Amino acid sequence: MIKLGIIGTGGIAQLFVDAAQKSDYFKLTTVYSRHEETGQAFLKENNVSGDIYTDLERFFAEGDFSAVYIASPNSLHFAQAKAAILADKDVIVEKPFVINPTQWQLLYDLHQKHPDYLIFEAARHFHEEAFKAVSETLPSLGKIQGANLTYMKYSSKYDSYLDGKKPNIFTSKFAGGALQDLGVYMIYDAIAWFGKPKEACYHARMLPSGVDKMGTILLTYPDFDVTIHIGKTSNSYLPSEIYGGQETIVMDNAADLHEVKLVGPKAEMVIAKRSAAENPLLQEAQAFGKVLETRDQKARQVAEKWLETSRLVNETLYALRQDSGIVFDDEK
Ligand SMILES: NC(=O)c1ccc[n+]([C@@H]2O[C@H](COP(=O)([O-])OP(=O)(O)OC[C@H]3O[C@@H](n4cnc5c(N)ncnc54)[C@H](OP(=O)(O)O)[C@@H]3O)[C@@H](O)[C@H]2O)c1
Known part of the structure; x- marks a missing residue:
């Protein structure tokens, strides 16, 4: 099971966690929320006992998860995905991945320096x-x-x-x-x-x-x-x-x-x-889960192809x- 951390506790995070757990690839372990109570409510809603962090640095430094799903407002994706790559996490970023080609290239270059880890844009359909x-x-x-x-x-x-x-x-x-x-x-x-x-x-x-x-x-x-x-x-x-x-x-x-x-x-x-x-979101959760669990050369080529589409988008x-x-x- 892939241990999953999430950033953001809105409706889409709720839907993704449900899909991720139904996919049988992921298990929610860690939540980042700006408020302890919101994190608690999120865990309760998902019937999961996990850790909550209200400090993003500590979330990445201490959280017990290998993949993070970022479901925050669009302008925050870049900095949060950057922090995730630097913390050697696999990263699933909600669409839109980032807001411009400069940010996209900076993230991609950073990702290349952490080649063992994978990064995806969650464009569900x-x-x-x-x-x-x-x-x-x-x-x-x-x-x-x-x-x-x-x-x-x-x-x-x-x-x-x-x-x-x-x-x-x-x-x-x-x-x-x-x-x-x-x-x-x-x-x-x-x-x-x-x-x-x-x-x-x-x-x-x-x-x-x-x-x-x-x-x-x-x-x-x-x-x-x-x-x-x-x-x-x-x-x-x-x-x-x-x-x-x-x-x-x-x-x-x-x-x-x-x-x-x-x-x-x-x-x-x-x-x-x-x-x-x-x-x-079930089919995307299954697609990401499969690639993350396999992690072989073929799976990495699939992820790279998805990234190329993300770049053109x-x-x-x-x-x-x-x-x-x-x-x-x-x-x-
Ligand atoms: N794939 C899909 O079908 C789909 C559907 C809807 C949205 N999305 C994408 O998902 C992302 C989130 O969308 P949303 O509508 O859920 O956004 P949102 O309601 O504005 O915010 C999502 C979460 O981010 C945190 N947040 C809100 N304001 C913040 C702020 N000022 N600073 C830091 N964190 C803040 C909150 O979590 P805490 O209170 O716990 O910190 C909030 O629950 C967007 O990128 C959107 O494009 C995708």
């Missing part, structure tokens, strides 16, 4: 069977004509923002906004399925807090375009589509794939299905931010 089913079906479409991908979900924290509070995900201080949140999934889609675009443009609609609430992305490839709609202040029920000639791949939600179909003029076929009851997200003029507090 990228590790799902349904995601792979899309990749495997793409060649049957022939020449790709384009794609329309949509992910718009009214944030559970938007009402609080409207009430004048400052939820992290709607602040520039914590590198929030629609692109850094829901946009990450869509850019993973584009990079994994079509490669790095020639050009990346983002028409962002901004909030007074300095982050984007929604927007339209245009990714240009040599022979086709990919249009992406993202938003955190409205709900969309549109499916996403990838166009071949006669045939189209139709996804119920390109960031949360429950049903993927190949649809033609005369017939349609379901190519992947995921139960709504399954923990959405990070570069593309940054290009989109530059195009729309979104600058985070840490970058000013």
Whole structure:
């Protein structure tokens, strides 16, 4: 069993710990929280007796764990992942890995100096069977004509923002906004399925807090375009589509794939299905657990390939931010 430490005790950490323990690879042993009581409540909720640290240095120096899952606000990922690598831990960083290519390269260079340990970006849908089913079906479409991908979900924290509070995900201080949140999934889609675009443009609609609430992305490839709609202040029920000639791949939600179909003029076929009851982080927890437990050359090559996708995603997200003029507090 891989002993797991976690940073951050929000809803996603709860979901990941549940997935990690269900995967049978991980056992939660250690929690870092800014407050003892929050750490206690987290352990209780997960029915685990473990250690709690409220000091990050002590967490890394004394904590009894070999892998850490970082589920803190986006702008904290870089410093916390850096501390984790320096402490010789395997690291799972929630998406977005870090906020710009400079941070990405610094982490990667540091990781290279600690080659026994592994580092992953937790882009959950990228590790799902349904995601792979899309990749495997793409060649049957022939020449790709384009794609329309949509992910718009009214944030559970938007009402609080409207009430004048400052939820992290709607602040520039914590590198929030629609692109850094829901946009990450869509850019993973584009990079994994079509490669790095020639050009990346983002028409962002901004909030007074300095982050984007929604927007339209245009990714240009040599022979086709990919249009992406993202938003955190409205709900969309549109499916996403990838166009071949006669045939189209139709996804119920390109960031949360429950049903993927190949649809033609005369017939349609379901190519992947995921139960709504399954923990959405289970398949990534299984993927990371398998690599961490195996640790052989083949497993390391798999992790390296995932990192290469993470790098291209990070570069593309940054290009989109530059195009729309979104600058985070840490970058000013
Ligand atoms: N994969 C997915 O499906 C998914 C879904 C949601 C979010 N995420 C990612 O998960 C990460 C966390 O998202 P979230 O919505 O859970 O964020 P959040 O609620 O803003 O914060 C997460 C946790 O970080 C700690 N924290 C909050 N504010 C902090 C501050 N000012 N300084 C230091 N620590 C702070 C808190 O834990 P303590 O109080 O215990 O310190 C909090 O529970 C983000 O990177 C996000 O993109 C992924």
